[in-house]
Amino acid sequence: KNSEFEKxxxxxxxxxxxxxxxxSEKYFPEILSRIEIDYDSVYGYDLPLIHSxxxxxxxxxxxxxxxxxxxxxxxxxxxxxxxxxxxNEIFYKIKPNQTLLNSMEKKYINEKRLSPSSIAWTTYxxxxxxxxQIDDIRLKRIINKxxxxxxxxxxxxxxxxxxxxxxGRR
Numbered sequence: 001k002n003s004e005f006e007k008x009x010x011x012x013x014x015x016x017x018x019x020x021x022x023x024s025e026k027y028f029p030e031i032l033s034r035i036e037i038d039y040d041s042v043y044g045y046d047l048p049l050i051h052s053x054x055x056x057x058x059x060x061x062x063x064x065x066x067x068x069x070x071x072x073x074x075x076x077x078x079x080x081x082x083x084x085x086x087x088n089e090i091f092y093k094i095k096p097n098q099t100l101l102n103s104m105e106k107k108y109i110n111e112k113r114l115s116p117s118s119i120a121w122t123t124y125x126x127x128x129x130x131x132x133q134i135d136d137i138r139l140k141r142i143i144n145k146x147x148x149x150x151x152x153x154x155x156x157x158x159x160x161x162x163x164x165x166x167x168g169r170r
Contacts (some may be wrong), residue, residue: 002163031122035114041117070145072120075134080117084122087118123146
């Protein structure tokens with residue numbers, strides 16, 4: 001029995017979207033699934049750009065779709081060059097009575113909050129480790145896009161609608 005939707009569906013388009021979602025889920029570092037963004041760690045000029053970039057990071061954490069991470073970095077690459085931690089490595093440092101943790105590590109352990117740069121760095125390191133384990137051209141393209149976004153000298157321009165959203169006017 002065909003549903004009304006099936007008459008209008010484009011199977012090839014649906015398959016491509018589903019494949020993209022599965023791929024992003026496969027590459028998403030599970031350690032990030034229970035964290036929140038540390039908004040106190042984000043500062044600088046160009047607040048609308050920073051807000052838009054952090055908004056894309058939030059979408060990345062909610063959807064586990066890597067295109068949002070890449071877009072966030074492209075919008076304001078400077079905030080992803082800030083000091084960061086790699087959650088993939090932090091658990092090697094944690095011991096009972098550990099007192100040599102920096103403030104970012106303590107904030108993660110106590111509050112489960114991370115800076116956008118730490119989210120990007122953790123994801124990047126996770127993807128690099130995966131690329132050594134599996135030979136996947138799509139994974140290498142994603143890593144390349146992140147590297148290009150980080151090293152781009154120009155931030156993307158913000159649209160009028162994004163600025164209105166930042167100002168609280170929709």
